[in-house]
Amino acid sequence: MENMKNRFSDYPEVSFIEDTSFSDLQTRLIDDYEKRYKELTGKKISLALADPYRLILYSCAVAIYQGYQYEDRAGKMGLLKYSTGEFLDNLAAFKKVKRNKATPASTMIRFTLSAAVEKKVVIPKGTRVKGQELYFETTEKGEIIPGQLYADIPSKCQTTGETGNGYLPGEIRTLTDLLPYTLKVSNLTQTSGGTDRESDEELVERIYLAPVSYSTAGPERAYEYWVKTFSPSVGECRIISENPGEVDIYVTMADGTIPDDEFLQELGEYLEKSNVRPLTDHVVVKKPRPIEYSIDLVYYIRNEDSDKEETIKAAVHTACDNYIAWQKKVGRDINPSELIYLVMGAGVKMVEIQKPVFIEIPDSAVAVPGNIALIYGGRKDD
Known part of the structure; x- marks a missing residue:
């Protein structure tokens, strides 16, 4: 992902308090006091370093400068270059962009019977299995038909974020919710797809790209915006055209790995929506070699x-x-x-x-x- 600091480097720095420093404010307060004293009394005064009035003005400067900082921050939170947190979320609303939430890691779990049975075995949706310290649950009901020994059921981590990624095949093997039958469980694929809540830098990039999505005329940046809007687990993407009328999109995950077929299929279906893809574009999502x-x-x-x-x-x-x-x-x-x-x-x-x-x-x-x-x-x- 391109560093947004580099992207904003051509835009000027701004200050809503005219770059006033704390020492500038202290000096100004003392100068204003001495000037006003002369206007009222006709006498020139110079406050010594230990003068009680000078110390009072120093104390006032602390509170006043804190207000300056609040004012400067409030102004900058309305600018994309500086905005963070909830301020950035509200700034994104102007572009109809929302921060992507954390997503759970997923995998395929195989439930295996100790011996074949003569009736159908149902594995309810939400059945939990454990890998080390994290729990995964099935996302749909599974069935082992008579004569078969196993069923493969998609599952997701109950804890959202990247923490659920990286379990190698066979590392999730403890059945937590007991079922009427003796079952052995094991994940067939490495857990992946878990992402943390979209960071400020990632959200800033999507806000910056948002205007190119207003038309489905098919510019490269527009496709980049929609690909990254689909999921925060997307890392990098390259949009090219290898054949006339074809848009080829090569994607990697946020951790730099190559996406699996299921993720590419879901991304491809998302990009087929009429508000994303121009009618004449043939969009193909591919794994980079x-x-x-x-x-x-x-x-x-x-x-x-x-x-x-x-x-x-x-x-x-x-x-x-x-x-x-x-x-x-x-x-x-x-x-x-x-x-x-x-x-x-x-x-x-x-x-x-x-x-x-x-x-x-x-x-x-x-x-x-x-x-x-x-x-x-x-x-x-x-």
Whole structure:
């Protein structure tokens, strides 16, 4: 997702209090007092640092400046560049945009009988199963027909947010709600799709894109707006046209993973709505092709930074994580220069990169990390 700070960098900073500082206000109060005193008495006065009246004016300045800050904040909350929280939600109303709520992770649970039975076995909607500390529940009624041993039922986490993501197949295996039959449970797919409440930065981006959605003429930004409105779990999307009259949309999830077929189907059905898709557009939602790259580098720090060795090592690993996140944009070329820039910014003296090498990535693909080797080469003199 493009950083909104960069998008707003061309817009000027504003101040509703004319950039008045606390010291400016203190000075003004004292000057006004001394000026008014001379007007009333004809005598010139200069308040000493320990003068009781000067101290009273200082105390007044604290309360007055707090009011200044409230005034400045109130004005800025009405501007997209500064607005946050509930103020941003109300600002979004002007564009008919609402903040996306947190969503639960989902998976497919297999319920297996210990032995076949001669009658239908019903597994009620809402049947709970547990994986470690989180509970999942079935989202529809399931049935194991006579002669069969199992039924696969879609399920969702009872706790919304990203916390429910990442359970590997087989890790959800405890049946919480007992049923008349002996059943074994296990998730068939890794849990995914759980998202936290839409952040301010994500909401700001959708508000910024909202005007392009007023027409279904099919511009790239309009499709980007509708894709990100569908679900906060969408990370990046690339809109291209590979055939005449066709709109091809390549999507990744917010955590950088490739979406599953069910998610793509639901997104495709959403984009087929008449208020989203122009009548003549054929919209196809696709998975980007993953192109794997490795990271293999050796870095050195300065002798003078020996006391910060562990801090710099941690910063290098953080820089690598930031590079991986940056590289996950659909259609973005694998660029080792960005990795060098980030690692050097961590405070190292020198970095030797064997991998990755520069690779052009087509619009229909996304770079994904493979083997990662960050080797500390020791300390060197300048």
